[in-house]
Amino acid sequence: MNLDSAALDFCWLFFMEKVQGEMEIERWERSEEMSDAEKKVIQETWNRVYANCEDVGVSVLIRFFVNFPSAKQYFSQFKHMEDPLEMERSLQLRKHARRVMGAINSVVENIYDSEKVASVLALVGKAHAVKHKVEPVYFKILTGVILEVLTEEYTKEFSPPEVQRAWAKMKTLICTHVTAVYKEVGWVQYPNSTMNPQVTAVAAAGAAAK
Secondary structure (H helix, E strand, O other): OOHHHHHHHHHHHHHHHHHHHHHHHHHHHHHHOOOHHHHHHHHHHHHHHHOOHHHHHHHHHHHHHHHOHHHHHHOOOOOOOOOHHHHHHOHHHHHHHHHHHHHHHHHHHOOOOHHHHHHHHHHHHHHHHHHOOOOOHHHHHHHHHHHHHHHHHOHHHHOOHHHHHHHHHHHHHHHHHHHHHHHHOOOOOOOOOOOOHHHHHHHHHHHHHO
């Protein structure tokens, strides 16, 4: 194969990945599109959470790292930490908690603007795929942990079925857009990553559902 044909093959593969990602988003939009009422629910319930965003974010990350310790491999500042109390006191972890909650807040604030939401999640996805080399399955896990923590800490606000449905769609929105970006940049599993059996099971379940 000469250089020109190799370049053409690369361009074709890149194009197909982009098309596939766009098709996944389009498929999600057809089947899981949020109603205006659900978007309103998202914003109203999130406002209560974001008033205490740092502490909530820390609770989320502690549970995430305790239950899925392999996720710590991507964080040199606190990957050695085992004790939840040590994690809670970590300034670096708190900083990342604010970053996570800030990203979600950007999506919530722009929930009525699909192009803005896509732009925000594209930046998040590309940073984690290209710069940090984070396995995309961790987004599915993290968003699940977020919903668990929010339901426990804000039981009154998050327990009603209509709220759960709206936030389940929010989780799908985030994961769908991020996964599409990973495919667009030609993601392949990073060779140095190690996933524990729980994470592998989540990834396998996601693949089987496609």
